[in-house]
Amino acid sequence: MGKGRAPCCNKEKVKRGPWNPSEDLRLITFIQKHGHQNWRALPKQAGLLRCGKSCRLRWINYLRPDVKRGNFAKDEEDTIIRLHATLGNKWSKIASYLPGRTDNEIKNVWNTHLKKRLSSMNGNVDQKYESMATLSSSSCVTSMSSFNAKKPNEAFEMAVVSDKANHGSPSEEPEALSSSSISSNVSNSNQVNVSNPEIQQGPLFNFTGCYYNTSEEVNKPETTFDIPLESDLEFWNMLDSLVPFQPEGIQSHNETQCPDFGEAENKWLLYLEQELGLDPKDGGFEAEPLLVPEMNGMGTMCHYHNTVQPYEPNSKQ
DNA sequence: AAAGCTTCCAACCGCTCTGAC
DNA sequence: GGTCAGAGCGGTTGGAAGCTT
Incomplete structure (x- = not known):
């Protein structure tokens, strides 16, 4: 099913690389x-x-x-660590618990920061989960009872159960898992x-x-x-x-x-x-802007960290 | 100053999932 | 039930920026 399908677009005719x-x-x-x-x-x-x-x-x-940009707050990072222990690399699922954060962003943060942080802190899996409990204890987002569980799945399920008690619906976001009401599905509004x-x-x-x-x-x-x-x-x-x-x-x-x-x-x-x-x-x-564009008179600053270059169809980025 | 190395992230690729027919 | 198209997801990569030597 779905295998061998044609490419989604003619790559010869589409622009690639950074957006201007x-x-x-x-x-x-x-x-x-x-x-x-x-x-x-x-x-x-x-x-x-x-x-x-x-x-x-x-x-x-x-x-x-x-979409929320900028550095991840401590509680956001803790939430990612915790959810990753439960859900694995299900970035979109994890993102659904972090309003305004995208799966791609979370994936990047995990790969560049959190994974290293965890691996440097822990020698084995059990210690990892203990340290997560420690991390989360300093966070405002975590229900401590969740981390009394020995396994991450338990922790997650307990959080969900406690949320059910609070909200009545299993499909609703576990309160313990989010610092605010979930709004990341705004992207669904067309x-x-x-x-x-x-x-x-x-x-x-x-x-x-x-x-x-x-x-x-x-x-x-x-x-x-x-x-x-x-x-x-x-x-x-x-x-x-x-x-x-x-x-x-x-x-x-x-x-x-x-x-x-x-x-x-x-x-x-x-x-x-x-x-x-x-x-x-x-x-x-x-034409591509050759300089960092400034939205003069509009109180804006536009910083492109990528050097914008004239588009060349066959060069990747 | 410059060369080499490392870090980081935006964007791409290919696969799976889902729904329509 | 099979096929197809479109959307979505997760892994990977290119290259800019920062850091070290």
Whole structure:
């Protein structure tokens, strides 16, 4: 089942490697307007030279409104350690207990920090679980009774049971396992309202940390890239007011959503060029920014830790 | 200053799962 | 029940940035 299927996209014709701000904005704007019912069709409809999988990954891991960036708090790390002992490498499951954190991010943190920390602390498995109990005892998220269990599965089940007592439903998040009510499934909502942050919980589309400096260390202040949802309503009102693209693949029956592709697109492109520091002489919208773009006048900082280079189809990143 | 090494993470790849037909 | 397409997941990797010598 599912074996031997064709590639998800023509790799010769899609762009790969790091995303640039203009691509991000295109993706955000498209999903805001149309949602993401069909990832495979999305790049074409949004005018992106990307594979659908790549768009999905970018959205889920970085662009989606509820994604939380920056360093992991101690209690988050402890939760990961604890859940990993129970669930193993089920990163998406673990992520579901950490609102705003993605499976990819958790996987990276595990592989780069937590695994090393655990292995340096412990010689054998039992000690590992004991140390986890120690770790968790300092954390606000852990029900201590969970760690009176001798095996991690017991601990998890006990946490679930205690939660059932609290909430009545086995499907609900165990209270002991989360520092806040679970909200990580926001990604399931296909249509995203970015124009009115106040109607959604959390720092919607604040984008703080979307492009944080990867060199940051624990406790260092986070370098941020704020797309100015809240600070510059004019910008987002403009996005809202823009008539969406009418790219290939969107049929005429959809025209209530995608009426035209003319003046508004030009306005949009000009705006992007201006804001992203793209020189129209270099090809306008399609040109890669050669310098770190600064969202002048929008109270933003955009830090790309990757050196942005002109796209070469056959070179990987 | 620069070369070599290490760390880290964004993104890709390939597989499995799921639902529609 | 079989097949297929799309979505999702987990493992892996490329390369930038930081660190050491």
